[in-house]
Amino acid sequence: MTYQTYEPPRGSVDPLAVALGNATLFGIGYVLLRRWRPAAIAVLGSAVLLDLTATTADSRYEILLLLWWAAGTAHGWFLARRSPEHAVRLGQRAGTLALALAVVLTAALLRVDAYRIENRVTEARESGDCETAVAAQGEVWWGHRLAGAPVVEPGDAVVRACHRLAGAASTLARAARTGSTEDLGRGFGTLAEVLNDGPGNEPTVRAALDTFLDALPTDDSCDTAALTAWLRDRGRSHDVLDRSADAAARTEPAALVGCGDHLLAEDAWPQAREHYQQLLDTYPDDPRTAEARGGVRKATLAIELAEVRGLVDDTSDASSGYCAEPAKYSGAPPHRKGSGRALFLGDSEYTDRLPRSWRTGDPAKAALVVCAGEAENGAAVETCRYENKKSRYLPHQVTFHKVKIPVKVYELRTGKRLDPRSVQIGGSSCPSVLRYEYYMYDLGPGDQFVSTSKSAVRDAFRPVVGR
Structure with missing residues (x-):
C-alpha cells in the first residue's frame, strides 16, 4: 500500500484563517488574501469606531463595533471561499487563531477589570468615601476605555462630583475659620448642585456636609x-x-x-x-x-446710659442737649425723699452753691436731672428809695425781687418731667448803699435781686431734690 502526502498549493488561503484574521479587527484576513484596500479600510474603520467608543462612552458605538467585527469576519470568510485557491492551511489557522484569541481575551479581561474598578467606585461613593472612589477610578487607563468605555464612564462623573465636593469642603472650611456667610452660601450652593446632578451623590454630599457641621x-x-x-x-x-x-x-x-x-x-x-x-x-x-x-x-x-451721657455732654444751657430731649436710664437710683443726688445742668450760678452731697457729675449716680435756666425777677419783696449822691433831687425807687430760676426736673429712671417748674430764692433787700454802674443819662439802677445766701439757695432747691 502506498501513502501520498497532500500539500496545498502555494499561494492558497484558508477561509477559516482569513475569517480569524479579520476577527482581530486589524484586517489580517484581507492581508492573507492580498486585498490591500479592504485591509486599509478595515484598520481605519476599526480605529475610528474604537476611538468613538473610548471618547464618547456611547453604547451605540460598541454595538457598531461589534457589528463591524462580525461583518469583517464574515466578509473575509466569504471572500476566501470564493477564491479558487482556497485550502486548509493549519499554520495560517494557528497563527490567526492565536491573534484573534489574544484580541478577544484582552478585550474581555479589560472589560471585566473595568467592572471590578467601577464596583469599587460605586461602593466608595455609596459609603461617602470620595478619596477611595477617586483612587479607584485612577486605575482606569486607555485600555479600559477601549474595551469598556460605557462601564468606566460613570466613574468619571463620580470623580468630577468629588472634585467639586472637595472645592465645596474647602469653601465651607474657610467659612468655619472666618465666619463668612458668603463662603457658607457658596459652599452650600455647590453641595446643592452636586446633589441635583444625581441621587447617587447623596452619600458623598452628606459626608462633605457632615465634615463642616462637625466643625x-x-x-x-x-x-x-x-x-x-x-x-x-x-x-x-x-x-x-x-x-x-x-x-x-x-x-x-x-x-x-x-x-x-x-x-x-x-x-x-x-x-x-x-x-x-x-x-x-x-x-x-x-x-x-x-x-x-x-x-x-x-x-x-x-445703651441708655451711653445715650444719657451723650445728651449731657451736648448740653450747653437749659434748652439744649438733655434738657431739650430727655432720655431715661433704667439703672438710675430711684428718686426717694431724703436721699439721692441730682445732676445739675444749664446755668450753674446758683446750683453750684448747693451742698456737694446733693450734686453729682456722673449720670450713673444721679436720681434726678435738673436743668436750670438764667435767673429772672421773681416775687417782689420790698421797694426802697435811694438818692444819687451827685443828684439828690433825682431819687430812685428800687424794687427788690426774689431770684426766680426756671427749672426742668426729670426723673432719670423714667425720663419723665417732675414739678416744680421754677424755684424762687429769697434773701435780704434794701441795703443801706446800692452800688451800680451808671451812664451819662442815668435812669437809675432798676429792679434788683435780693441778696442770697447758701442757706437760702439750699432752702429754695430743697423741694426740688426732695431733701
Whole structure:
C-alpha cells in the first residue's frame, strides 16, 4: 500500500484563517488574501469606531463595533471561499487563531477589570468615601476605555462630583475659620448642585456636609452665631442639606450667649442685646434664657446710659442737649425723699452753691436731672428809695425781687418731667448803699435781686431734690 502526502498549493488561503484574521479587527484576513484596500479600510474603520467608543462612552458605538467585527469576519470568510485557491492551511489557522484569541481575551479581561474598578467606585461613593472612589477610578487607563468605555464612564462623573465636593469642603472650611456667610452660601450652593446632578451623590454630599457641621461650634462664638443664623434661615430643601438645621439648633443657643458676652465686654451694646434677644425669640425653652435676659438688661442699661451721657455732654444751657430731649436710664437710683443726688445742668450760678452731697457729675449716680435756666425777677419783696449822691433831687425807687430760676426736673429712671417748674430764692433787700454802674443819662439802677445766701439757695432747691 502506498501513502501520498497532500500539500496545498502555494499561494492558497484558508477561509477559516482569513475569517480569524479579520476577527482581530486589524484586517489580517484581507492581508492573507492580498486585498490591500479592504485591509486599509478595515484598520481605519476599526480605529475610528474604537476611538468613538473610548471618547464618547456611547453604547451605540460598541454595538457598531461589534457589528463591524462580525461583518469583517464574515466578509473575509466569504471572500476566501470564493477564491479558487482556497485550502486548509493549519499554520495560517494557528497563527490567526492565536491573534484573534489574544484580541478577544484582552478585550474581555479589560472589560471585566473595568467592572471590578467601577464596583469599587460605586461602593466608595455609596459609603461617602470620595478619596477611595477617586483612587479607584485612577486605575482606569486607555485600555479600559477601549474595551469598556460605557462601564468606566460613570466613574468619571463620580470623580468630577468629588472634585467639586472637595472645592465645596474647602469653601465651607474657610467659612468655619472666618465666619463668612458668603463662603457658607457658596459652599452650600455647590453641595446643592452636586446633589441635583444625581441621587447617587447623596452619600458623598452628606459626608462633605457632615465634615463642616462637625466643625461647629468654632472657636469664635460670634462666627458660630453668624454661621448658625444663616443655616437656620436657609429654609428647607427637603434633602440631605436639611441636616444643617439640626446642627444650628444644637450649637446656636450657646453661640448667641457667648457672642453676646463678648460684645458686651467690647462695649458693642446694641449688637450684644440683639444676640441675647435672638436667643429669647428663637429658643424660648433653652436653659440659657435666664442668662440671656440678664444680658439684655445689661446691654439695655449700657445703651441708655451711653445715650444719657451723650445728651449731657451736648448740653450747653437749659434748652439744649438733655434738657431739650430727655432720655431715661433704667439703672438710675430711684428718686426717694431724703436721699439721692441730682445732676445739675444749664446755668450753674446758683446750683453750684448747693451742698456737694446733693450734686453729682456722673449720670450713673444721679436720681434726678435738673436743668436750670438764667435767673429772672421773681416775687417782689420790698421797694426802697435811694438818692444819687451827685443828684439828690433825682431819687430812685428800687424794687427788690426774689431770684426766680426756671427749672426742668426729670426723673432719670423714667425720663419723665417732675414739678416744680421754677424755684424762687429769697434773701435780704434794701441795703443801706446800692452800688451800680451808671451812664451819662442815668435812669437809675432798676429792679434788683435780693441778696442770697447758701442757706437760702439750699432752702429754695430743697423741694426740688426732695431733701
